[in-house]
Amino acid sequence: MKPNHKLLFWTILLLAAFFRLWKLDTMPSGLNWDEISHGYNAYSVLETGRDQWGTSLPIFNFRAYGDYPTTLNLYLTIPFIKLLGLNALSIRIPTVIFSLLFVIYTYRFAQLLFKKIPPSLIAMSLAAFLPWAFFPSRGVFQSTFSQTLLLMGIYHFLIDKNRSKHLLLSSIFFGLSMYAYHNARIIVPLLLPTLYFFHPIKLSKKILPAIIVLLILVIPNVINLISPSSFARNRWVGIINPNAVNLINLKRNSFTGPQIINRLINNRPVYFVQTLSLNYLNQLNPFPLFLNGTENQQLSVPQTGILFLILMPFLYAGLIFSLNDGRYFYLLPLLFITLLPAALTVGDFPVLRSSTALIFYILFITIGISLLKIDYRITILTIFVFFIFYWTKYTNYSQKYSYAWQYGYSQAVEIAKENYSKYDHIVITKKYGEPHEFFLFYWPWPPQKYQKDPLLSTNFHSDWYWVDAYDKFEFKNDWEIKELNFSPKTLLITSPKNYPSNGAKQLKTIDFLDSSPAFDIISYD
Secondary structure, three states: OOOOHHHHHHHHHHHHHHHOOOOOOOOOOOOOOOHHHHHHHHHHHHHHHHHHOOOOOOOOEEOOOOOOEEEHHHHHHHHHHHHOOOOHHHHHHHHHHHHHHHHHHHHHHHHHHOOOHHHHHHHHHHHHOHHHHHHHHHHOHHHHHHHHHHHHHHHHHHOOOOOOHHHHHHHHHHHHHHOOOOHHHHHHHHHHHHHHOOOOOOOOOHHHHHHHHHHHHHHHHHHHHHOHHHHHHHHHHHHHHHHHHHHHHHHHHHHHOHHHHHHHHOOOHHHHHHHHHHHHHOOOOHHHHHHOOOOOOOOOOOOOOOOOOOHHHHHHHHHHHHOOOOOOHHHHHHHHHHOOOHHHEEEOOOOOOOOHHHHHHHHHHHHHHHOOOOOOOHHHHHHHHHHHHHHHHHHHHHHHOOOHHHHOHEEEEEEHHHHHHHHEEEEOOOOOOOHHHHHHHOOOOOHHHHHOOOOOOOEEEEEEEEEEEEOOOOOOHHHHHHOOOOOOOOEEEOOOOOOOOEEEEEEEEEEEOOOEEEEEEEOOO
């Protein structure tokens, strides 16, 4: 690598690290309930060897609230909690590390593909600064681990020099990816034969360790794929969900033509194929990609594309060019496979589920840019300038949308902790979601004490695990709080103006960062 190329490589990497680490504990402005759950369960395993529900060293999934996340991030977080304590920084750092590995491996994969350094540096800058890569790097998102491990697995699979060594690494990374995010459990079994088709392996004793490691890591995950825990969330987000079944039945009942036609067009297989096809097409929809992003305010800056608008023609040009170029054609089936988990689900644009395909979006954009033979330094500078504009929006987003990140819980917990000995009961609203988890995390509550608490009250309904009480804490639906009669020596943490006034003394109001009220702290003496 020439000195100027090396300088640019390190400049991109250091800038990527700086913008990912800057104020990591306060931007986004709070920890959302998924981050809290990952963090506290990691803390619980560290302290007791069990997750908060008492499961000993969970392997494939842990329960969380009912959607059973994968466990790799949980275990990777433990050393940082041990070193830094249980806080926002310790649980977000592993994601940053893997996002930086994604930047590095994007460069390496691009160099393998293009055989030239300039387009590889362009691809690297896209991995560093695209909103789709950057936004999830500052929170606890399983998708970041999965997309990085899959990229590492693909890269090492395609290297011919010292192949047995790289195949062993590839097996490890592919295997671990299946413990990182549910989508990899679908992708890996399809990706491996596809890679083998385009890049065959000569079978020999040298690659036996790679095969053994792969089987040890992959087979249990494939078996686990059909378990109830793996399908817990898919029941509602999969294409054939209860709402889809109701829609099919409604179409059948309202159809006025011949019944044989009705049965042929209004059934689950037809609905599945139609929806799957539309979902695939939606992955190339310019509106969510370049203009609007997703409606979920925890997954992207609202009304902002996850790819820079200026890159739109280059993505589609790269895709079209690759159809007729043997050097790049194999990227298309890889893109198709990595988008499958997203295509199998319904809802808003699946930013996280489709993120495993991000590397291919980056490569197709780079191919499109290369067709114009623009100076790579100008291209990289332009990408960075667009990122700076995005960074400004991102910092404003952290202030304006603090409610989306459940801001205010840490302050509420601090007040409860300061006044713990003064009250017999502490009642908290459920309005902002899973208050028990935030109290466990921010306190932090001893996991041994929580697991053995005789006052712990839980129940399961609506495909969700609910915690209604532990110790002196009670968690109530927001709509029922005004109807309750609070005994003396009760501290109430509720939504604004939502409390019975008889005997109430307001101690404090906690505001969101946009100055709108989040919690009222009420004392009943």
